[in-house]
Amino acid sequence: MEITKTLGEFIIEKQAQYPEATGELSSIFASLRLASKVVHRDINKAGLADINGAIGSENIQGEQQQKLDVYANEKFKAALAARGVVCGLASEEEDNYVRFDDQLNKKSKYVVLIDPVDGSSNIEVNVSVGTIFSVYKRVSPVGTPVTDADFLQKGRKQVAAGYVIYGSSTMLVYSTGCGVHGFTYDPSLGIFCLSHPDMKFPEDGNIYSVNEGRYIHFPTGVKKYIKYCQEEDLETNRPYTSRYIGSLVSDIHRNILKGGIFLYPSSSSYPDGKLRLLYEGNPMAFLTEQAGGRAISYAGQSILDMEPTELHQRTPFFAGSKNMIDKLEEFLANHE
Numbered sequence: 001m002e003i004t005k006t007l008g009e010f011i012i013e014k015q016a017q018y019p020e021a022t023g024e025l026s027s028i029f030a031s032l033r034l035a036s037k038v039v040h041r042d043i044n045k046a047g048l049a050d051i052n053g054a055i056g057s058e059n060i061q062g063e064q065q066q067k068l069d070v071y072a073n074e075k076f077k078a079a080l081a082a083r084g085v086v087c088g089l090a091s092e093e094e095d096n097y098v099r100f101d102d103q104l105n106k107k108s109k110y111v112v113l114i115d116p117v118d119g120s121s122n123i124e125v126n127v128s129v130g131t132i133f134s135v136y137k138r139v140s141p142v143g144t145p146v147t148d149a150d151f152l153q154k155g156r157k158q159v160a161a162g163y164v165i166y167g168s169s170t171m172l173v174y175s176t177g178c179g180v181h182g183f184t185y186d187p188s189l190g191i192f193c194l195s196h197p198d199m200k201f202p203e204d205g206n207i208y209s210v211n212e213g214r215y216i217h218f219p220t221g222v223k224k225y226i227k228y229c230q231e232e233d234l235e236t237n238r239p240y241t242s243r244y245i246g247s248l249v250s251d252i253h254r255n256i257l258k259g260g261i262f263l264y265p266s267s268s269s270y271p272d273g274k275l276r277l278l279y280e281g282n283p284m285a286f287l288t289e290q291a292g293g294r295a296i297s298y299a300g301q302s303i304l305d306m307e308p309t310e311l312h313q314r315t316p317f318f319a320g321s322k323n324m325i326d327k328l329e330e331f332l333a334n335h336e
């Protein structure tokens with residue numbers, strides 16, 4: 001890979017465009033970048049070290065915690081706390097949000113929400129997983145303990161969001177509201193290098209990604225849309241190709257690059273969908289929109305405009321190329 005610019009340089013360059021910037025957000029990225037490298041290292045030797053498998057405890061959502069979930073959560077938490085730039089953290093692996101009330105952090109204006117290892121059940125079969133993060137400015141006064149309201153903000157208010165994909169190469173992809181930029185990790189140098197500037201969803205695509213095994217339990221509009229994807233029509237390049245990794249970050253990453261749609265609808269096993277709004281849906285929706293795509297939960301309801309009510313709330317989630325979501329929306333609107 002030709003080295004163009006490192007993630008650190010890129011962030012400093014962007015920060016220089018905002019004279020009022022304090023550097024706090026850049027420090028948050030420095031923390032996330034560092035923890036990602038640690039997690040990258042450990043995921044890569046997961047088959048060799050004793051960090052595969054379940055830890056024997058469940059998270060608040062009743063899911064088995066994997067050793068790596070817990071380990072990565074601690075790494076991200078510690079890296080963020082160490083720099084004194086985050087006043088609170090919410091995580092898929094924490095029942096409640098964590099307050100950083102120490103002298104260093106309590107003056108900070110930012111909160112971070114994170115899914116430390118998304119798709120962690122894939123690790124033991126050597127399939128890509130990811131980290132998802134989301135950054136907001138707190139709404140409660142600086143210097144006071146963080147409150148529910150700081151975390152239950154609409155996705156539209158995100159200051160930054162991103163993911164790390166631990167795949168055949170590790171990449172960090174993020175947006176601060178000025179496009180989406182991807183950096184590939186060079187493990188021999190220990191740096192992320194700009195490899196995918198200004199990532200954009202193709203307006204149209206021909207990949208659909210859904211856990212089709214649950215088809216029977218999907219709402220009618222979704223079923224009809226899946227049938228539409230499978231029909232033959234030369235003009236619209238159908239039938240589409242089906243690709244589902246079962247790892248949200250990987251499925252969305254592929255679809256941004258190739259053009260496609262990702263669907264995780266409600267079903268009888270997951271009446272509100274499976275994905276969590278605050279640390280899965282919102283950050284991936286922010287990136288999707290910044291990359292020119294769309295993300296919705298229902299016809300006419302964009303993910304980013306949903307009003308959160310609970311830290312771990314779930315939502316149906318559809319994201320992808322603009323024209324594909326427009327088409328899905330027609331089916332959802334006609335069959336509700």
Ligand code: AHM
Nearest residue numbers: 117118119120121211246247248249
């Ligand atoms: P997790 O946060 O417990 O890892 O679950 C989220 C993952 C997503 O990465 C993925 O899109 C989805 O669960 C897959 O679910 P399913 O196995 O039901 O298709």
Ligand code: MG
Nearest residue numbers: 092115118119
């Ligand atoms: Mg997750």
